[in-house]
Amino acid sequence: MNNPLFVHFHQSPDENAFTCLQADLSSNVQLSFGDDPTSENQVHVLISGRPTAEEINRFPHLEKLIIPWAGVPMETFALLEGKPGIDIHNLHHNAVPVAEYALMLLMAAAKNILPMDHALRQFDWRPRYMPETAIMLTGKTALILGYGHIGRFLAKYLNAFEMKIFATRNSIRSQQVEDGVEIHPSSNLHSLLPQAEFLIIALPHTPATEGLIGESELALLPQNAILVNIGRGAIIDQSALFDALKNHRIAGAGIDVWYNYPKDDNTRADTRPADHPFHELDNIVMSPHRAGGLNTEDTERLRMSHLAVLLNAEARGEEMPNRVDPKKGY
Numbered sequence: 001m002n003n004p005l006f007v008h009f010h011q012s013p014d015e016n017a018f019t020c021l022q023a024d025l026s027s028n029v030q031l032s033f034g035d036d037p038t039s040e041n042q043v044h045v046l047i048s049g050r051p052t053a054e055e056i057n058r059f060p061h062l063e064k065l066i067i068p069w070a071g072v073p074m075e076t077f078a079l080l081e082g083k084p085g086i087d088i089h090n091l092h093h094n095a096v097p098v099a100e101y102a103l104m105l106l107m108a109a110a111k112n113i114l115p116m117d118h119a120l121r122q123f124d125w126r127p128r129y130m131p132e133t134a135i136m137l138t139g140k141t142a143l144i145l146g147y148g149h150i151g152r153f154l155a156k157y158l159n160a161f162e163m164k165i166f167a168t169r170n171s172i173r174s175q176q177v178e179d180g181v182e183i184h185p186s187s188n189l190h191s192l193l194p195q196a197e198f199l200i201i202a203l204p205h206t207p208a209t210e211g212l213i214g215e216s217e218l219a220l221l222p223q224n225a226i227l228v229n230i231g232r233g234a235i236i237d238q239s240a241l242f243d244a245l246k247n248h249r250i251a252g253a254g255i256d257v258w259y260n261y262p263k264d265d266n267t268r269a270d271t272r273p274a275d276h277p278f279h280e281l282d283n284i285v286m287s288p289h290r291a292g293g294l295n296t297e298d299t300e301r302l303r304m305s306h307l308a309v310l311l312n313a314e315a316r317g318e319e320m321p322n323r324v325d326p327k328k329g330y
Helices: 016-022 053-060 074-079 094-108 113-121 149-159 188-194 215-218 237-246 297-315
Strands: 005-010 029-031 045-047 064-068 089-090 140-146 164-169 176-178 181-185 198-201 228-229 253-254 283-285
Touching: 005 297, 016 297, 029 297, 045 297, 064 297, 094 113, 094 149, 094 198, 094 228, 094 253, 094 283, 094 297, 140 149, 140 188, 149 164, 149 198, 164 198, 181 188, 188 215, 215 237, 237 253
Parallel strands: 005 029, 005 045, 045 064, 064 089, 140 164, 140 198, 164 181, 198 228, 228 253, 253 283
Antiparallel strands: 176 181
16 A cells, blocks of 8 residues: 555635545545644645745645646745745646636627616616627637637537637647637737637736737727636736727627735725726626636535545656646646
8 A cells, every 4th residue: 555645735625525525535645634734744735725935834845736726826836936846736627617607708798688687677678679789609700718628618618509619729839620629829819819709718827828918909809709708817908908898899798807806804895806997887797706616515526526636646656637837837
C-alpha cells in the first residue's frame, strides 16, 4: 500500500460534500481542515482558493496547491513566484454549470426577456404589441473565445441550434476542426469578430487577455451581435462595452463577471459592479458572478468528485491532472 498522502483544506466542506468526497477517496489520503492540520510537516497538498503567505509558509513540505475552481488569482501566482517546488492545479468541475449559464445569458439577452418581464410585473402588456426585438439563434454564427473545458461543453449546446461555431485556442498555430467546431489561433481574433453574431468569452484572466476586447474589437462585431462574458470582467474594457451597449453598436449582452466586487460582508448589499451605470441599460442581462453555481448541492458534489480524481492520482504516485502553467496563467 502507498504511503499516506496528507492533504489540508483551508476551509471544511459541508457535511454532504464531505460525504461525497469520502465515498470516492482512496483510503490512504489523510485529510485535515482549517486551523487543525494533522501535522504541518506532513502536509504535501493544500486546497485553498486564495492562500496567504502565512498559509503557504505554514507547510514546509508543501508540493501541490489545488485551487478548488477554474482559474488562478493573479496574486496567487505572485505569491508562489519564489517557490518553484509548489505546483498549482485547478478543478474544472463547474464546466457544465458554467456552460449552461452562458447559454441562459445568451438566450435571455437575445430574446430581450427581462424588459418584458419587468413590464408585465407592472401589468403592462404594451411590449407584446411592439416591433419584434428578439434575435433567433438557429442557423447563426457563434464565436467562443477560449476553447477549454467550458468552451467545449458550450459548443455542444450551440450545435443543437445548428449554428456555425468558431472558437479560439491560444495553444494552436493553425486552423483545426474538432467535432464540427472551427478552431483558430487567438491571433485570428480580428478576422473572426465580423462574423460573430454571438460572441462568448470563456477565457481566463491573464496579462495576455486583460483588455483583449476593447473599442476596436467591439466595432468589428455585427450590429446585431450579442456578447456574453463568463470569463473575467477585465477581459473586456468596461468603458468600451458600456458605450457599445448604450449607443446600440451591438444588440445586447449577458454579463456574469464584473469590475468591482464587494470587499466584505457589509458591502454585499451596496456595491456597484462597474464604474459605469450598466444598470440603466435595458439591453444587458446582469448576473452577480453566479455561473459556477457557487455552493449549490450539485456543484459541490461535482467539485468533490473532481477533487477525488486529483487526490487519488497523487496518492497512487501518478501525475496529478489539471496542472497550471504559471507562464500562461492557466
